[in-house]
Amino acid sequence: MAEPQAAFGIEAPVVAIAFVALLMLIGYYSWKRRVGATVQDFFLASRLLGYLVLGLSLYAAQYSGNSFIGYAARGYRDGFLFLSYPTFMVTILPFTILIAARLIPVSVTRNLTSPMDFVRARFGYEKNGLLLGAVIVLTLVFLVWGTFVQFFEQAIAMGYLGEVVSAGIIPYMYMVVIFVVGVIVFTVLGGFRGAALANAIMGAMMLVGLIATLGLIARNFGGVEHAVTTLATTKPSLISVPGGITRVTNWFSTIFLVGVGAPLYIHILQHLMAARSPAVYKRTLYFTPYFYILTATSLILIGLCGAAIIPGLGKMESERVVPLLVVKTVPVDPLAKPLGLLWMLAVLSATLSTAGTTVIALSVTVLKEIFRTFRPTASERTILLASRVLLALIALLAIPIVIEPRATIWRWTEIKFEGLIQAFPAVVLALYIPWINVKGALSGMIVGAIIALALSLSGYVTIQGLHAGMVGLIANILVCLAVSRLTAKPDEVNYAKNVLGLG
Amino acid sequence: MTHKPAREPAKNPLFWILWLLLIAFSVPWYFKPGTYEPIVAGLPLWALAILIITVLYAVFTTVSAQVFWR
Numbered sequence: 136m137a138e139p140q141a142a143f144g145i146e147a148p149v150v151a152i153a154f155v156a157l158l159m160l161i162g163y164y165s166w167k168r169r170v171g172a173t174v175q176d177f178f179l180a181s182r183l184l185g186y187l188v189l190g191l192s193l194y195a196a197q198y199s200g201n202s203f204i205g206y207a208a209r210g211y212r213d214g215f216l217f218l219s220y221p222t223f224m225v226t227i228l229p230f231t232i233l234i235a236a237r238l239i240p241v242s243v244t245r246n247l248t249s250p251m252d253f254v255r256a257r258f259g260y261e262k263n264g265l266l267l268g269a270v271i272v273l274t275l276v277f278l279v280w281g282t283f284v285q286f287f288e289q290a291i292a293m294g295y296l297g298e299v300v301s302a303g304i305i306p307y308m309y310m311v312v313i314f315v316v317g318v319i320v321f322t323v324l325g326g327f328r329g330a331a332l333a334n335a336i337m338g339a340m341m342l343v344g345l346i347a348t349l350g351l352i353a354r355n356f357g358g359v360e361h362a363v364t365t366l367a368t369t370k371p372s373l374i375s376v377p378g379g380i381t382r383v384t385n386w387f388s389t390i391f392l393v394g395v396g397a398p399l400y401i402h403i404l405q406h407l408m409a410a411r412s413p414a415v416y417k418r419t420l421y422f423t424p425y426f427y428i429l430t431a432t433s434l435i436l437i438g439l440c441g442a443a444i445i446p447g448l449g450k451m452e453s454e455r456v457v458p459l460l461v462v463k464t465v466p467v468d469p470l471a472k473p474l475g476l477l478w479m480l481a482v483l484s485a486t487l488s489t490a491g492t493t494v495i496a497l498s499v500t501v502l503k504e505i506f507r508t509f510r511p512t513a514s515e516r517t518i519l520l521a522s523r524v525l526l527a528l529i530a531l532l533a534i535p536i537v538i539e540p541r542a543t544i545w546r547w548t549e550i551k552f553e554g555l556i557q558a559f560p561a562v563v564l565a566l567y568i569p570w571i572n573v574k575g576a577l578s579g580m581i582v583g584a585i586i587a588l589a590l591s592l593s594g595y596v597t598i599q600g601l602h603a604g605m606v607g608l609i610a611n612i613l614v615c616l617a618v619s620r621l622t623a624k625p626d627e628v629n630y631a632k633n634v635l636g637l638g
Numbered sequence: 639m640t641h642k643p644a645r646e647p648a649k650n651p652l653f654w655i656l657w658l659l660l661i662a663f664s665v666p667w668y669f670k671p672g673t674y675e676p677i678v679a680g681l682p683l684w685a686l687a688i689l690i691i692t693v694l695y696a697v698f699t700t701v702s703a704q705v706f707w708r
Contacts, residue, residue, distance in 0.1 A: 215685045221692045222664040228699040229647070229657055236646045236707055360680030371674060376684050378671025386665045413707065420703040424696030432689060567648060 143465070143472065147300055147479060154480050155321065155487070162333045190419035191338030192331050194426050196402060197227065198341060199285070200292030200486030202434060204457055205544020210438020211448070211456045214366065214373025216382070217438070219389045221431040225424050226394030230563075234398050235407045235416060237566040237635070242408040244636055249500055250404040250562060251275060257565050258573040260630045266573045273580050274561045275504060281555025282401045282493050287533035288547050289490040290314050291540050296482055299458035311537050318490045319527045334492070337484030342426065344481020345433050347474040348461065352440050355464045355471070359436050362443035373442055384600030392602050395559055396552030402496035404562070454543055498526035553591070553604020557583045560615040568619075569631040575619025583611025647706040656702075660695040664688060 209217050238253065247253050254274050258267050290311050297310030305313070352358075366373050377383070397403065410416050441456040445463070448456060461478055464471040502522050506513045513521075540547070561576040587607030590598065598606055632638040647653040669684040676683050 215682065215688075218685055218688045219665070221689065222661070222695065225692060225695050225699060226661065229702070232647055232699070232703055232707060236648065358680070363674075363677065363680060363682065367674060374674045374682050374685070376666050376669040376671050376673055376682075383665055383667045387661075390661060390664070417703045417707065420700050424699045425693075428689075428692055428696055 191335035195338035195488040199489035201288035204292040210435035223393040277558040284551035365443040381600035579615025583607040
């Protein structure tokens with residue numbers, strides 16, 4: 136429940152709107168002057184500032200409102216059991232490296248710009264015909280699913296944030312609608328035209344806000360040490376070594392679920408394909424892994440402090456724990472308002488950068504496929520106009536799901552990746568194994584999706600700790616390899632080798 | 639002109655071995671279940687150990703991008 140009195144007055148919406156306006160101004164300026172308007176600009180800029188901006192921009196794309204609100208909430212519910220979080224965030228990076236090492240060269244030689252271009256080229260062997268269409272549609276479904284859930288998770292996070300910060304003056308539902316409409320307006324007005332620089336600023340804002348929040352909690356309620364001592368008596372399970380094989384399997388399963396899944400977001404794959412050269416991306420790895428660990432660990436610790444300070448919140452109630460903590464400090468600490476506002480801007484940054492990027496990637500990718508199939512001669516202008524309409528439709532489609540979220544943000548994250556990872560063989564394995572063919576990829580994805588869905592719908596969310604989607608993925612890979620092995624023709628393999636530059 | 643990298647992580651056994659080891663030890667199966675003591679630097683030792691391994695994991699990521707991928 137929200138506190139009875141609004142912790143922040145009119146300054147909260149004023150600061151938020153001013154911040155968004157500033158971001159738009161920066162975006163507009165950098166677009167107009169062509170200063171780092173696109174990600175490519177930064178990939179091409181081989182200066183330290185270029186790496187820093189690019190790294191912060193990628194960081195802002197991977198960390199989002201769902202992490203700042205929902206993952207901290209899981210820290211509240213599960214304590215150190217959620218120490219899988221920093222590990223799975225870091226695991227995203229080696230998987231991204233594996234993808235980038237092959238995808239960047241192929242994209243350059245074949246002039247590909249979106250993951251669907253790759254799938255079309257990779258399985259485009261002339262005799263594939265309808266099967267190629269099917270593999271494209273199915274891969275697109277998984278990629279869109281993951282990216283779309285990632286988008287609406289942002290709306291859920293903003294709903295909780297707005298509701299608690301305004302002490303219920305803006306109810307969750309209204310906040311969701313305001314956010315979705317805001318994203319549409321922001322995007323259509325061109326708020327993401329100079330997105331790379333704006334995203335980087337948001338990334339920096341996120342780091343600052345996070346440190347401010349931890350400081351605020353430590354100042355007022357004692358730090359992590361105090362929380363650990365309290366929990367040792369009140370709820371030792373939150374800080375104890377997890378027991379049982381199921382817990383251990385689930386921990387591993389979570390690492391792979393996110394590690395494999397997160398590089399497959401459409402916008403992340405597009406970032407990589409835009410790189411043109413791995414050099415700059417490699418340099419961002421000088422610092423991004425440490426940002427990831429710092430952020431993930433801080434969020435768990437904030438959740439854990441929450442468990443010591445505000446015990447007893449129910450499952451859905453606990454989703455509001457971070458805003459509740461911040462609000463709790465306001466009456467007692469003069470620094471709480473400015474630090475709290477910093478934190479609010481951090482969440483806003485995390486949410487907005489991800490929401491904008493995902494919704495644009497979704498609309499452009501889907502439209503490109505539709506136009507290519509039905510109206511290949513359409514002009515750029517028509518496509519651009521249609522993409523704005525589709526963008527608004529996609530964003531609005533999120534509202535009915537989000538109004539009553541039914542599950543915690545963390546659960547949505549699992550469901551999101553369980554679908555998204557089914558594209559792994561068609562997108563990632565196909566980069567490495569030339570004899571994977573269209574029949575293998577297609578049958579693998581179908582079997583994987585059916586298993587994941589059937590298990591989830593019949594209540595088997597995990598099997599011995601293994602996520603339903605991971606069980607599906609294992610079957611998916613096995614079927615893909617077996618069917619490909621049995622059906623791949625020499626011509627087809629040669630074609631794939633040629634596409635992959637292995638010929 | 640060839641765009642194929644001269645060296646790539648997937649072809650290096652050391653990359654896979656280190657990666658698997660780091661993931662394997664980032665999960666606390668080797669600590670006694672149900673305990674939280676001793677507490678070191680304000681954190682249970684097992685949690686601190688997992689965090690340290692994760693930092694090593696991050697170093698591995700930074701280094702392997704430079705060393706295994708040319």
